[in-house]
Amino acid sequence: MMRIEVLYAETANLYGDNFGINYLKQSLPEVEIIHTGLTEVPRFVTEEIDLVYMGPMPESSQELAIEALRPHMEAVRRRIDEGKVFLMTGNAFEIFGAYIENEDGTRIPGLELFGGYAKRRMMNRFNGMFLGSMQDMDGQELKILGFKSQFTHFYGDTGVDFAFKRLRGKGLNPDAEGEGVRIKNFIGTYLIGPLLVVNPLFAVYIMKLCGAEDPHPAFEKTAMEAYEVRLKEFTDPEHQY
């Protein structure tokens, strides 16, 4: 049975993105969902977890999440090496970088899974649409649609791959060629939507990465129709974003 661990949902729960896990549950009813709180030891440290998920959170909670995860970074690296799937949406992935820089220049040390840093501009919220692509497990191009609503951009050399190639919109930062970070099956992205609901094909990809055989997204026909309509809008050359 597939097991999904949702980290710190008591605070990492913004922008409806955690509903993506609900979507996976409705797609694969046999999935077990485990919620781990800030004061608990993550299950993936000692147990087999197929997908570790963390959603967008308030800035103050990023520091709490960093401190909660810091003692378990060896386990994080080990599980990534084993090919386990980690999905971090919104600003959740930022905590795994070198640091987060505040407007006054002070830095919050990150978990250093990869390089680079997030820079906050709290009175300058960035909102935008993003169209990107990635290769699925069969080498087919998968178009990824998403939205961004954030106070930060991510700068510097991450030393790892982008999660998605940028086709339209802004990537990790306004000059970046790609969006998100990828280390084996660790996928971190600023994109929200919810990402998994807006991208049913990406949801299928994640389910396959987690070992599901021939998975189908819940309410596949409607979800795919909604995706196709949105894809048409996102690729419409008449509209700039």
Next chain:
Amino acid sequence: MKGWYNRTEAFVYLEKRGNIHVFRFIIALCAGKILSFAIHVLGPILHKNGTHLPGNIALKIDPLFLRHIGKPETIVAVTGTNGKTTTNNLIIDALEKNGYKVLSNRYGSNVDSGIASALLQGVSLFNRPKFKLGILEVDERSSLRVYKYVHPKYVVVTNLMRDSLMRNAHPQYIFDIIEQALPDDATLILNADDLLSNRLKPQNPRIYYGIGHQPGDTAESRNLINDVQICPNCHSKLQYHILRYNSIGRAVCPHCGLTSPEADVCTLKIDREDRVLTMRLGAAPFDFPMISDSIFNIYNETAAVALLDQLGLSHEKIAEAFSTMQVVKSRYREDKVRGIRILSTMTKGWIAPACSAVFDYVSQLPGEKQLVLYLEDPTDPIFYSELLAYTFETDFEFLNKDNIQRIIVIGKRARDFYLRMLLAGIPEERLAWTETIEGIKRYLKPKFGVDIHILYDLHQAVHYDQIRANVIAAIEEAKL
């Protein structure tokens, strides 16, 4: 400072003499006054409101206009995510019914330009304040721009909850802005049952209001979102012993012992039958007329009483004023066509708690019903393809009730809403979607004894008549 005037010799001369602020302000005041007069005369003819325009222009001419403009001796600010308009209106109405002359922005905007417009109305051409008391509704995001120059003596905070994520991000962000902006000497009127907003400015003088334990209160969350799940002191998981909606309730931290503060002004008893609220705000409990029976508005009424009490209005006078008042029904209409009731409710799209509250209210109304939903906002200036993330924080699950026979969702994004409702567990056979308003006629199945509810977004108000016309056409075609 950029602008045509900074290149003029007169400007340089006045700036050197330190008079430029006065010069700028006089022009801003005159321009604002002329515009206010023009809008007052032409507005009704052109069907334009434009109440923020005079203030907007005044602020453009004099960026320190809010500092320079004359102000009432006592200013009350009413802010918070939900309920500030209702609370603001209750306060103003109660004061006016008791003979107070109140300056307010109730018919205008609540951002800095709207407040500038209101203050413009409140001064003479010589900048002399015409009012002793000002009650101003203040947009939370505008706090920094407003409170820097407009110093409220009292600040009523209704609650802090999720709002438009594109603008307001999350409640903690808004908390930080208000915290930074509020003057240290303002007396805060805070919701004891909102563990986020009631932690604002802990050193400030404060009055807490709230609702005491009521029959039917539970500790179980009914909503998808609650923004106060962890203790603000030690970050342990809070235990709620009352949770009314979202994060509104009473909690204790089992680790450090933090608890919701006791309310100084507390609604002890809610008597919906006799429409009476019994409140404790002094030596003995006092009965006030219940203006609205929804829990949201009971909080608003309690907040209004707490403020009016601070302003020195006697309990009897508050009660007398409330006895003839009702919550503005601009967001609610009800009528009958061929014996079928049509109930229309406007809600705020993009704001999950507001939509959830409307869904909860409608779903709990007795009787069979059909719903027409038009919640998308095609005016979204940022996302050409609208971001509907808020729908995944909104409790569409409330609409999964057997007495809701049919839900028709309209619009370009109808498929997305349809999918969201399927994910809420609503059976497919009860759902229909259509991209056009005319599609209502195809899917609505009017029947005697089955109410039709129209729930529409604020931004779809311009289409309301068209939606209603199509509902009526469906009733006519049904030949009941």
